[in-house]
Amino acid sequence: MTTINKLGRSPIGLTVPALAILLVVFGIPIVSLFLTSLNAPDFSVANYQAFFGQPANIRILLQTIEMSIVATVICVIIGYPTAYVIVAAPKYLRVALIVLVIIPYLTSGLARIYAWIVILGDRGLINNLLLDLGLISSPLPLIYNRIAVYIGMVHIMLPTMILPLISVMFGIDKSLMAAARSMGARPFAAFWRVFFPLSLPGVRSGTLLVFVFCLGFYITPAALGGLRDAMLSNFIESQVSSSLNMARTAASAFILLAITVVVLSAIGLDLSSTQGRGSKTARTPWLSRLSSFGTLKRWANELVTPYRARGWTAQLYQAGGHSRWPKIVGTVFVVLVMVFLQFPGLIVIMMSFSAGAFLEFPPSTLSLQWYRSFFGDPSWSGAAWTSIQIGVVVTILSTIVGTLAAYGLTRTRPRLRSFLTMVILTPITFPVIVVGVATYLGLLKLGLLSSKTGVILAHSIGAIGTVVVIVSATLANFDRRLEQAALSMRAGPLQTFMRVTLPLIRPGIIGGAVFAFLHSFDEVVITKLVGGLSIRTLPLKMWENIRNQIDPTIAAVSTLLMLLPVLWLIVLYLTWWRSRLRDQRVLLGPRI
Structure with missing residues (x-):
């Protein structure tokens, strides 16, 4: 005690x-x-020189960085508008969309990768559909290539990009956008000059997380990519498995770690940047730092200012009729993103109930044979x-x-x-x-x-x-x-x-x-x-x-792993609900 x-x-x-x-x-x-x-205690950089002395190693290193950057950029392009629409949605719809983002985030990565193998494989969902329709005569090479790896990486990392963006966007005062509109700013100008700079901390944190995690990807390129799509993690794992030279393996690992540290130092140290700094950055874009572009921009602004002023004055006292197209486009975009996140899992769940000797979609008959195979196989x-x-x-x-x-x-x-x-x-x-x-x-x-x-x-x-x-x-x-x-x-x-x-x-x-x-x-x-x-x-x-081997039992296992996050979310919700009821009873106090 x-x-x-x-x-x-x-x-x-x-x-x-x-x-x-x-x-x-x-x-x-x-x-x-x-x-x-470093070959301690002799201390030399011979292992690092040996790594960079082989062109194949340099190619894998550059390929790892390239694939991580491409996947991160795609996640930003898809994730930012998705988070923006989710935050702007009504409360009941917003909660449902956030849950749909969280479910794949909590789902087993292997289950999601298997889902894409089922969809993109030579006898997968897409190729079977095209063959049945007579649009192709032989399966398309949709898997074991770079595109398949990007699809898998983006599918796994997209929730990691969306969730930090939602967290930051929730904290932005929406009245600032309304104030900008009341001062004559058009919707896009108000977004670009007010909302976007304030959301940059979310962009930076999401980008940092996605890029760092992508650098260490091992399962996704090994399962969905070909021999030319290996990343440095695959190279390191093969060294551990097949080589007794731990010094060479250590050098490869620390080269990958060095890239991570450089990124964390360059981006991670500025994750808590202030709003003022973000606004300042937005007011001085990089084109205006070049004298020629800056002069051209000022001349163009002076030329169109009178027309812009007349147009704003003409619209100032008109009834506020907003175009429905942005909402329609935003709704369609979010629906497509949610389908991208949830569709692979739903396909595997449906196929796991197939009664045939092989997986098929849609199942001709329903059966629990693959679940019995899972529980019956030691x-x-x-x-x-x-x-x-x-x-x-x-x-x-x-x-x-x-x-x-x-x-x-x-x-x-x-x-x-x-x-x-x-x-x-x-x-x-x-x-x-x-x-x-x-x-x-x-x-x-x-x-x-x-x-x-x-x-x-x-x-x-x-x-x-x-x-x-x-x-x-x-x-x-x-x-x-x-x-x-x-x-x-x-x-x-x-x-x-x-x-x-x-x-x-x-x-x-x-x-x-x-x-x-x-x-x-x-x-x-x-x-x-x-x-x-x-x-x-x-x-x-x-x-x-x-x-x-593609054992159909994996479909049943993947289904169980996909249902596991739903169970955990229910547990977390019940815990939060009970805590909230207890707090309300404490605030109300005893009744006399």
Whole structure:
């Protein structure tokens, strides 16, 4: 009890368990990996020179950057107008659209990739439809090429772009747009000069997240692309699997990590830019910085100003009739985006009930044979049970450790809090293949490779960061005066936390636990590296079947994984609803 009271008075001590796990499993190994890449203790850059000395390696590196940029640009082009229309929609419709965006965000990435294999394959939905209509005589090459990889990457990362944009756009005061319109600005001018600069923090954060995650893509290019579409993560994984030269592998991993650090330094440090800075940027576009373009622009503005003034005066006192076309176009666009996000999953769900020997759409007859195959096959049910066991242990460990860390971080000095938060979030900001290689090295030294304990520790370093993010966001809105009131009534730190703090932040803790379980249950790359041939989780079983044979049982498994996020959303909603009812009862007080 004395130790707990001391930890309560020294909040920084609550971060020790999280930092200890991170240091042992990931921190020390990644430092050792870096030294290995430099041939310590001799210290040379021979491994980096060997990497850049091979044109094939340079091609894969540039290809990785190119594919990540293209996927990020596509996500921005699609995600920004989608988020804008969602924010402008009525409340009931807005909530429904956000849920439709969140569901694929929480759905297993392997299940979504399998859905695209079913749609784009030589005997997939599109080719079968075209063949039945007689439009083609042989299947089109829709899969195992660069376009298929882009489709898969955008489908997986689009919710990651939309959600930060929605969060930022919600905070923009809509009266600013109305004020701009009242001053004579046209709708597009008001949007471009007022709304867009204020939404730039969302654009920057979404772009940063999408690009960094795309750099570490491994499953998508391996499943949907061809030999010419490999990314650096595929190259690193093949080195780990087939080569004993850890120094060359370490150099490749740190080259990928260096790109991530450069991007984080260039973009990530300015994620909290002020609105004023955004407005200033919008008022001085880059074309006006060139003297010739600036002069031409001023001359054109002076020429059209009288006509613009007369047109504005003529429209000033007219009845406000707004064109319906922007709303129609926006509605159609959002519907197409939602179809893009949900359609692959719906196709797989329908095909999983097929009664034939192979998957077909639409199913000629309905049957549960593939679900019976899943539950009746020990290899499938055993893999699922292993994933559940590992996921539950990871959830319990990361929720306890992450909640303590978040509680301690919110009560430390700002500079120290920022530094420690950055350290704890490192495993979820670095490319997953780099984290996997470092974790592989750390567990190798601990003798925990190919063991459930090793896999649990490997999953926990990322799950802890996820819990810290969610619980910290909940604690940011927590009124600390309630704790002070409890302490003033002679309650100890532990009693105050259990009786006051914990009940109020319970929704955030449950949300963190849900995301921690999903993080562990869907993990493939790190599990493949540290689990070896001994640990077979459900995602690994799915991945092996996708690569080696298209077993129709995967459709049933994918359907169950797609329904899992719906179950978690219901749990989160019920938790929020109960918390809201409790708060309302507290505010109303007892009736006398």
